[in-house]
Amino acid sequence: MSGSGTLKIPATRNRLTTGQLPRFASLYTLGVAFVLAAAVMGLIGFNAFGLAAFTSVFYLILISALSTAIENRRKAMDRFVRGLVTVAFLLALAPLVSTLWTVFSKGIGIISPAFVFTSGGSPTINPNTLEIVSSPGALQAIVGTLEITGLATLFSVPIGLLTAIYLVEYAAPTFWLRRVVNFLVDVMTGIPSIVAGLFAFSLFSLLVGPKAFSGLSAAVALSVLMIPTVVRSSEEMLRLVPADLREASYALGVTKYVTIMRIVVPTAIAGLATGVTLAIARVIGETAPIFMAASFTDAFNGNPLNGPMQTLPVMAYTGYKFPGQDIALSNDQAWGAALLLVALVIVLNLIARIIAMIFAPKTGR
Incomplete structure (x- = not known):
């Protein structure tokens, strides 16, 4: 009770948001992990696979450490396993995407109505030598x-x-x-x-x-x-x-x-x-x-x-x-x-x- 006669209620912490990482913490952590991985690759030589591997490792370490410090051990383990599953999914998806992109990039140049609707013995002009x-x-x-x-x-x-x-x-x-x-x-x-x-x-x-x-x-x-x-x-x-x-x-x-x-x-x-x-x-x-x-x-x-x-x-x-x-x-x-x-x-x-x-x-x- 203060001198003016008003009762001050102490501020309470919101239990629904206390001890939780911010909404976009995973995205920010991924950005930091990418920067660290790029720095490492700059020292040892750039490689796309190595960049992805170092980014994944740094992300798992950082998100686990942040979650352990701010949240608790159970949530940290949950975030670590969730990140591990995501990385495994992306690793499984990478060969498929790479294969599709390789086939598309190398095959799209020859796809034409003449290629699709002509058969054996059809004359064509070689674009490199201009020979028939x-x-x-x-x-x-x-x-x-x-x-x-x-x-x-x-x-x-x-x-x-x-x-x-x-x-x-x-x-x-x-x-x-x-x-x-x-x-x-x-x-x-x-x-x-x-x-x-x-x-x-x-x-x-x-x-x-x-x-x-x-x-x-x-x-x-x-x-x-x-x-x-x-x-x-x-x-x-x-x-x-x-x-x-x-x-x-x-x-x-x-x-x-x-x-x-x-x-x-x-x-x-x-x-x-x-x-x-x-x-x-x-x-x-x-x-x-x-x-x-x-x-x-x-x-x-x-x-x-x-x-x-x-x-x-x-x-x-x-x-x-x-x-x-x-x-x-x-x-x-x-x-x-x-x-x-x-x-x-x-x-x-x-x-x-x-x-x-x-x-x-x-x-x-």
């Missing part, structure tokens, strides 16, 4: 990629989906055939891709003779790689369907076949479509099996039943391994084929996301 040279273009590779991958999908999806339905809906857990199928699927998952190509080439050599190169042979090789992926992804999606839906259908007198076709598969259709699309994206970039089974050619061949066919991954490989007279132009064409392949894989993944959003079960009323 024969450029293979990429049309035959684009058509070959789409045809071979489409045939492989046509072979693999029915087999993989029906196998998954058998394993989930029909086979008893202890049935011997179920164990055999699971074992064979696991073995097929680990088969090297070149072995699949040798298998397809050997099979067609026995059927049609020594000249067995064809798009159909390559499609069979890719289907060997696709089937186990489709089986496992479809099996997991079918297992996620609640058993209550099946039991409710059986209680109404619906047969097992109709229950699977009208209840189980439509419920899991989003996951099934996503798994199939990702399986396609996984095999569309295979080089070894296609090179063994379909060989390669610069001429346009739209018939998958006869003769060698070209694909984008094989075109990228042969552009470096078997360059033409103009080595620089062959390398540019290889990077252009790689860029087209990456763009095709990105489009397939976007299609998978769109399909998942469209066919996903609606949770709202």
Whole structure:
């Protein structure tokens, strides 16, 4: 009580903000860590990887020390682990970003309507020497990629989906055939891709003779790689369907076949479509099996039943391994084929996301 008769209440500290780092403390700490790392790299020699590594180490040390001094040990450990996880994520993301940037920067220069819509033997002008040279273009590779991958999908999806339905809906857990199928699927998952190509080439050599190169042979090789992926992804999606839906259908007198076709598969259709699309994206970039089974050619061949066919991954490989007279132009064409392949894989993944959003079960009323 003061002399004027007023009561002074001592100021209290806000417990919600006491003992906490400022809102942008992590950002400021990262800036300080970057400056320290740049100073260290200036002394020992600049290197992008070293700069990122020193910045990460300094950040983890500084944020842990600040949090320990101002907050407490538990929050300091939380910030340290959070920063460690973030650094690990960025390290895992760095190769992907570096690969995409390298392919884009080296391949964008040759991408043009003439490159995409022309095929073998099309004349073009070398921008370095101004000479007219024969450029293979990429049309035959684009058509070959789409045809071979489409045939492989046509072979693999029915087999993989029906196998998954058998394993989930029909086979008893202890049935011997179920164990055999699971074992064979696991073995097929680990088969090297070149072995699949040798298998397809050997099979067609026995059927049609020594000249067995064809798009159909390559499609069979890719289907060997696709089937186990489709089986496992479809099996997991079918297992996620609640058993209550099946039991409710059986209680109404619906047969097992109709229950699977009208209840189980439509419920899991989003996951099934996503798994199939990702399986396609996984095999569309295979080089070894296609090179063994379909060989390669610069001429346009739209018939998958006869003769060698070209694909984008094989075109990228042969552009470096078997360059033409103009080595620089062959390398540019290889990077252009790689860029087209990456763009095709990105489009397939976007299609998978769109399909998942469209066919996903609606949770709202």
